[in-house]
Structure formats: structure tokens, C-alpha cells
Amino acid sequence: ITQENPAITNADFEVKKAWYALDNLMINAGMKNIRFWRRYQIDQRSGVLAAFCVKIWARCEAGEPEKTKPAVSAGTCMRQGEIPKMARPAVLTIAGSTYEVKYWYQVLEHTVKTVYEKEPQKFDRIVREYPGYFSDDPSRYKSRIGSYSYKSRFGRYQIRDMCLNIVRLVGWNEEVWCLTCE
Known part of the structure; x- marks a missing residue:
């Protein structure tokens, strides 16, 4: 633009x-x-x-006031679409492992941890794809995995999209990743 x-x-x-x-x-x-x-x-x-x-641009019919959207329904996987501002992560399921999460950064940390544990030989590909987010210096960022530190404090959309991209980078189907919110 x-x-x-x-x-x-x-x-x-x-x-x-x-x-x-x-x-x-x-x-x-x-x-x-x-x-x-x-x-x-x-x-x-x-x-x-x-x-x-x-x-x-609010979504509304001509002449009708905007309808309020319902909150995220329980059990809905947040793989795509809008994430309501007040939605809070609750349960992350990835590759058969389930984690209770309260904060968005925990979603990314559990995703990174699970991928690292299950696909350590493919993890370098993730590091190469995200050079500004992963570092060989363990003290550079607060979050750590193996010999790397990484940045994990992002907004809800960036966390979700980054997690799904990480899953795709190691060759998994995105269906193995599911986040439900409350």
C-alpha cells in the first residue's frame, strides 16, 4: 500500500x-x-x-445495527478466522499431547517444546525460517528450548499463525494442532 x-x-x-x-x-x-x-x-x-x-468497517446489514457476535463456543479449534479480543486460551492439543494454558505465550512455548521433542532433527529448519525470533545465544530471549532461546511474547494472531506455520514446517498436518479458548 x-x-x-x-x-x-x-x-x-x-x-x-x-x-x-x-x-x-x-x-x-x-x-x-x-x-x-x-x-x-x-x-x-x-x-x-x-x-x-x-x-x-463494522459488519452490519444496511440500516440494521451491528449484531453482537457470540463468544467463542467451547470446543472450537482456533486454527483460522477471527479470535475475539477477550478470548483467552484454555487447552492446547498438539500431536496427541494436551496442555492447559492461560496465556498466549504458553501456546507458543508448548508448540515449540512439542515440535522440538518429537522432531529434533527438523528444528533447525524452524530456526532458519525465523532468524529474528530464535537465537543460539541462550540469554538473548526469556524462553528457551535446547541450546536456543526464542521470543515468545506476541499477540494472539501472531502466536496462532506462527504455531501453525511451525507445525507445517516440520511436515505435520495442521489438524494435529488445536487451541480452544474460553
């Missing part, structure tokens, strides 16, 4: 990042900090844009 789109339409990502850094739109401000432009980053940005759209 930029007024300069015709000028940069076929440019590579590094050139576009320089344009975004100079852009006045707030939505583009974060683009200058992105190191890679891969599927995960594109999906992440799409989620952010979708959340802005939902906030800005």
Missing part, C-alpha cells in the same frame, strides 16, 4: 523496503524492519490488514 506503486511495482524487496521507509502511511512503517518477504510475513501482514479492516 503506497502512492508510489507504479514506480516500484517490479522492484525487488530491498528497493521496496527503502520506499516503504520513506512512506507516510503508518501501515508501511513496520516494513523497513522486515528482513525477509516470504509466505509467513505475507500472511502476517494480511492478518494485520484484515484486523484493521474489521475494526474500521
Whole structure:
């Protein structure tokens, strides 16, 4: 999203990042900090844009007030779609293991732990895919797994999407991951 789109339409990502850094739109401000432009980053940005759209343009029928949405129904897997702002994680099931969780960061920590324990030989692929989130320095981030530390404090959408992407990166079907909220 930029007024300069015709000028940069076929440019590579590094050139576009320089344009975004100079852009006045707030939505583009974060683009200058992105190191890679891969599927995960594109999906992440799409989620952010979708959340802005939902906030800005209320869903309502012509002339009718917006209907209140019901809370998340019990037992619903939160693999896709909207996560209500007040939804709190309750139970995470991943690859046959079940964990009670109270906070969003715990969802990511249990997902990382389970994948690390069940697929240690594939874990380097996750580290390579998320170079800004995983480190060989065990003191860099608060959360740790094996010889790595990693960043685990994100918003609900980023946590869910990152967990599902991690599951896909090791070759699992996303059906093995299910988060229910209260």
C-alpha cells in the first residue's frame, strides 16, 4: 500500500523496503524492519490488514445495527478466522499431547517444546525460517528450548499463525494442532 506503486511495482524487496521507509502511511512503517518477504510475513501482514479492516468497517446489514457476535463456543479449534479480543486460551492439543494454558505465550512455548521433542532433527529448519525470533545465544530471549532461546511474547494472531506455520514446517498436518479458548 503506497502512492508510489507504479514506480516500484517490479522492484525487488530491498528497493521496496527503502520506499516503504520513506512512506507516510503508518501501515508501511513496520516494513523497513522486515528482513525477509516470504509466505509467513505475507500472511502476517494480511492478518494485520484484515484486523484493521474489521475494526474500521463494522459488519452490519444496511440500516440494521451491528449484531453482537457470540463468544467463542467451547470446543472450537482456533486454527483460522477471527479470535475475539477477550478470548483467552484454555487447552492446547498438539500431536496427541494436551496442555492447559492461560496465556498466549504458553501456546507458543508448548508448540515449540512439542515440535522440538518429537522432531529434533527438523528444528533447525524452524530456526532458519525465523532468524529474528530464535537465537543460539541462550540469554538473548526469556524462553528457551535446547541450546536456543526464542521470543515468545506476541499477540494472539501472531502466536496462532506462527504455531501453525511451525507445525507445517516440520511436515505435520495442521489438524494435529488445536487451541480452544474460553
